[in-house]
Amino acid sequence: MNRLQAFSLGLRSVMPLLLGVAPFGVIYGVVALQSGIPPLAAMAMSSIVFAGSAQFLLAQLVGAGAPLLLTAGAVGLVNLRHALYSASVAPVLAHLPRRWKLLLAYLLTDEAYAAAIPHLLAAAPPSRSSAGHWILFGSGFGLWAGWQVATLAGVLIGAQLPSNLGLDFALPLTFIAIVVPMVDSRALFVAALVAGAAAVALAALPYKVGLFIAALAGLVVGAALTRTAK
Amino acid sequence: MNLWWLMLACGGLTFGIRYSFIAAEGHYQPPPWFRRLLPFVPVAALTALTAPELLLVQGELILGGDNPRLWAGLVAIFVAALWRNTLLTIGCGFLALFALQRL
Numbered sequence: 170m171n172r173l174q175a176f177s178l179g180l181r182s183v184m185p186l187l188l189g190v191a192p193f194g195v196i197y198g199v200v201a202l203q204s205g206i207p208p209l210a211a212m213a214m215s216s217i218v219f220a221g222s223a224q225f226l227l228a229q230l231v232g233a234g235a236p237l238l239l240t241a242g243a244v245g246l247v248n249l250r251h252a253l254y255s256a257s258v259a260p261v262l263a264h265l266p267r268r269w270k271l272l273l274a275y276l277l278t279d280e281a282y283a284a285a286i287p288h289l290l291a292a293a294p295p296s297r298s299s300a301g302h303w304i305l306f307g308s309g310f311g312l313w314a315g316w317q318v319a320t321l322a323g324v325l326i327g328a329q330l331p332s333n334l335g336l337d338f339a340l341p342l343t344f345i346a347i348v349v350p351m352v353d354s355r356a357l358f359v360a361a362l363v364a365g366a367a368a369v370a371l372a373a374l375p376y377k378v379g380l381f382i383a384a385l386a387g388l389v390v391g392a393a394l395t396r397t398a399k
Numbered sequence: 400m401n402l403w404w405l406m407l408a409c410g411g412l413t414f415g416i417r418y419s420f421i422a423a424e425g426h427y428q429p430p431p432w433f434r435r436l437l438p439f440v441p442v443a444a445l446t447a448l449t450a451p452e453l454l455l456v457q458g459e460l461i462l463g464g465d466n467p468r469l470w471a472g473l474v475a476i477f478v479a480a481l482w483r484n485t486l487l488t489i490g491c492g493f494l495a496l497f498a499l500q501r502l
Contacts (some may be wrong), residue, residue: 185485206402217406218410240409243410244413245412253440255418257437262421271419275418333470340486341475344445348445351442360446362440365446367447383443388443390435391439392432396435
């Protein structure tokens with residue numbers, strides 16, 4: 170796989186997720202303006218923070234006049250799960266120069282990670298030195314560009330855009346399409362069950378902390394099972 | 400002015416979280432158990448993101464017929480398990496959702 174093929178594979182893989190992300194970007198733009206954030210800042214936030222649910226939270230807390238430290242802390246908690254993605258892709262990116270690591274870390278969202286990870290893992294050790302990271306760059310760039318356009322549409326056109334067509338359902342559907350084929354062992358199956366059940370049980374925890382704890386629970390149970398199986 | 404500082408702080412924090420392990424790779428020796436956790440990250444994290452979208456309706460656990468997203472999600476899981484095709488899975492999931500919403 171050359172660079173262009175890898176890049177376009179990543180770009181294609183993230184397209185269905187864009188379908189679900191676009192309405193969120195539009196709503197974010199609307200919510201940000203309603204919270205009293207000027208259009209330029211609302212737009213800039215999509216590049217500076219570049220994290221969907223954290224930007225929603227940030228806009229809401231700014232609108233409510235929450236203390237700055239609390240707001241930053243909440244944003245950190247919401248994004249804690251990205252540390253898991255960072256740990257997951259780190260071995261695959263280890264050989265890259267720093268500028269690539271900085272760029273790919275900046276682009277490491279839920280969607281970019283989800284779209285790229287099956288291909289990244291499949292392409293891992295043998296062809297590692299080649300173009301695997303271009304897959305992640307393709308999915309990350311695709312999501313970034315789509316998010317900017319959606320935010321801009323929300324800021325400019327605002328509430329007149331239809332946002333409740335049910336397109337956001339593309340996100341869970343695409344995650345299902347990515348995850349289900351990856352579950353090829355009992356340990357992975359149990360890890361998924363534990364993480365899913367815990368995420369539902371802990372959904373009421375503030376700042377999406379439940380997601381992070383649920384994912385951790387899945388990891389620990391899965392790893393424990395592989396250990397006892399051997 | 401405060402808003403811009405806040406955005407920069409939140410952006411820096413978000414980036415720092417995403418860069419953390421990528422930056423540390425090669426500079427530390429993680430314990431063996433840590434490496435054993437990593438293969439489970441995609442499945443565990445993405446299932447944690449997805450399950451509440453299917454099972455919760457405005458924060459409430461709804462398992463019955465009045466939660467079309469749950470049943471459409473199950474259709475998608477079934478299709479994904481059988482055919483392992485992304486577009487087919489998404490298409491069938493949406494079709495099931497629209498069909499159930501019209502019942």
